Amino acid sequence: MLPFLKIMVRNLILGPSTDPFPFAPAKTPDKFRGCAAHDPEKCILCGICRHVCAPGAIQIRVSEDGSGMNLVLWHNSCVFCGMCAHYCPTGAMTMTSNWHLTHLGADKFSNCIDSFIPFGECAQCGAKIQPRPQAIIDKIGQRQPDRFLLCPQCKRESIAKHVAQVNHITTHETPQETP
């Protein structure tokens, strides 16, 4: 009799242990890994998220008009492992604590992230390169600020000129003009 009274008094003080979910918002921990979110402003199209995605939920494709890339993350294939957010060098990929992903079967293919990332332009020749958002320029572009915004070919030429200047080598810049 006494143990029962003790349990009863404790339950009266503590209240019900049932999570009141459908009638009130459920308790969600702050670091709960729900669906992923993508910020196209920070993305540099390195593709590491697609590489580490275990179920292959991320696709990166050239858009139809060729002016950028489309990053598509299908929530119905994502297993919330968080590897994309862990390896993303700029923090464009993040895991939110949103777990309200239940949807009707008719919407199964529209339940995805579809973000468009435009290509950047080479500062010298205007060729299409990976985007260079300001956040990533501040982070890793400070060492060679002028060379960071170039396409690979212009960058190689710039490095070669720099090496030639340092080593006092005469270069034949325009061999076509020589008679």
Next chain:
Amino acid sequence: MLQFLSKLAPRSPWIYRINAGSCNGCDVEMATAALIPRYDVERLGCKYCGSPRHADVVLISGPLTMRVRDRVLRVFDEIPYPKVTVAVGVCPVSGGCFRDGYSVGSNIDHYIPLDVIVPGCPPRPQAIMEGVLKAVEVWRARLEEGVCSHS
């Protein structure tokens, strides 16, 4: 009389679980949603039943492996119409981590129409409850339409 019953019926959906080759993660979450008092799906009127002939809402987990495919389809055919299918986890709809595996032929939705999808690997019990509530809405709409034809 039938209309009166179809108004009453969605207050108490009977749930049946089918494990179509799942890794047991989603099954543990489904059992958690039903058994422990913290989530307690039975206060919503839901009841897990042991026989497919009594079921109204079907929870399917797993990518439908080749080995269980025929058995799952046989059990699924025994469930009376109108049945509402809830895909628990990402495996039934896309295959998840097991997609293109040697033992996984194709996704469940080539064989069984999925009405409600609860993505997650595994989804948390509250998400499963959300899915069951959505399935009950679908079921109510079907009862009101009187759709009892074989799909």
